[in-house]
Amino acid sequence: MVLVFAEQQNGTFKKATLEALSYGSNIAQTLGTEMAAVVLGECADTSVLAKYGADKIMHNSNAALNNYSSRAYTNAMAQVAQGASVIIFSDNVSARGMAPRLSARLQAGLVSGAIALPDTSNGFKVKKSVFSGKAFAHINVTTDKKIIALTPNAFGLIENPKAGTVETFEVALDEKDTAIQILETNTVSGDTVPLPEAELVVSGGRGLKGPENWGIVEDLAATIGATLACSRPVADSHWRPHHEHVGQTGGTIRPNLYIAIGISGAIQHLAGVNASKTIVVINKDPEAPFFKAADYGIVGDAFEVVPKLTEALKSYKAAQAN
């Protein structure tokens, strides 16, 4: 059996989770086995999981599991993992608390940051990104049970409707499982896609001179529904919030489109973004190193080019809508 952790946020499943299911379903097919999705906490409607290939849905609706706890969630996963040969997570913050715990507990080899299907022709090799996006490694998992944490946006969504029979299960929790108390939760404004999952990203660097100039970046992003990012000095100077910082010491992203405005393209910045499928660079310096990593480039002053690009994209969007 292939087991996929189907993380929910107040009863909904994110695209990255459905991507993990699509990936798991593909592996289940290759191995000639079934796929089960595991849902923890109260959740009214799990039917979407069947659409992405879940033969079975293992649901523990204990309200004590509504909030993430790495220990409790690991216990729950371990409880249903006996029959599983491959266990899959979407590689996000919660997975980073659970997948390694489960790996140590079950003595099951873990590959995090996976970006492709396992190669089972000779062993069980999973391709992952290493050296912060500067290279890839093929990791052979030598244990019977295998755990993979899949990078968001690396595989895509594939519908594969299955029965999705719901089975409930219980897990005994002890006080240590719920010992972490949540005092406050702040989520970033809900209307844009979070950076790791975003397909379109518009990013600004020090070339924009100051936070007061971000309007042109925001307008461009809003026009195409992109998520904002920035270079490290921009976050360090508090021009933009820390979570927008991408690069070697910030987030690593792989959107379909990355538009870099006024960013020089230092190797540490590229490390976080060079897996983007298409890179557009707007920089007034024709020698900026970023042009070497770009697919499309405009040499020019951002303050002139970006508003023009936004207008052109608005007309394009309007034409498409008709």
Place this chain on the structure above:
Amino acid sequence: MKILVCVTKAPDTTTKIQFTDNNTKLNEEGIQWILNPYDEWYALVRALELKESGAATAVHLISVGGADTEPIMRKALALGGDEAVRVNLAAGDSYQVAAQIAHYAKENAYDVVLCGKESIDYNNGSVGAMIAELLDTQFVSNATKLDIDGANLKLDREIDGGKQTISCPTPAVVSCQKGMAEPRIPNMRGIMAARTKPLNVVEPTAAEALVAAESYELPPAKTGVKLIDADNVQELVDLLHNEAKVI
């Protein structure tokens, strides 16, 4: 509170990565090794701040690695760690590393084990949670703020799409990232003092690796940028639609 900080060495961030031996090994020629930035800037500096404020009693360092790990450990001592231990093992995977650290932490009863969010070589982000599992303690990943509050830790941590403030009992393992502290530079006094601080070497405990890196590859080189005239942004829109097919 006694704090153990896990530190590892990583190639300098400007390193151009290359492989040898038929792409099965990192080419280490000319690589400058640095303290993994997350371990240094966030985990270690925050631990030192907690000691300076009196909230922590000791800051010890641990690294699993060969003798070539010692320069970065001396640097960590120069920043202000009290003492360091090197587990003499060129580990094959995160699990082997975690097993060594958990073994040492158990014997020496630390209240808090701090590690970085991830190592910038393998980017696994696994060692911390594995240590927590092996010690059967709490684990907090991607913390951006850490304070000691009696027998508990008060933390901010990143969650998917936001931030959470939590209270966590000790003992606990915490993975640290940006926000927690500001980078420091060791001063002359620190560098001198580090020379005489204890750096003990211990032999590893038995633990099998669960995975093995078989081979590596570099991303395909970009074929060359297509430059578009600044006065013709419409061309870029067309290319993004027709050629790149991303809008």
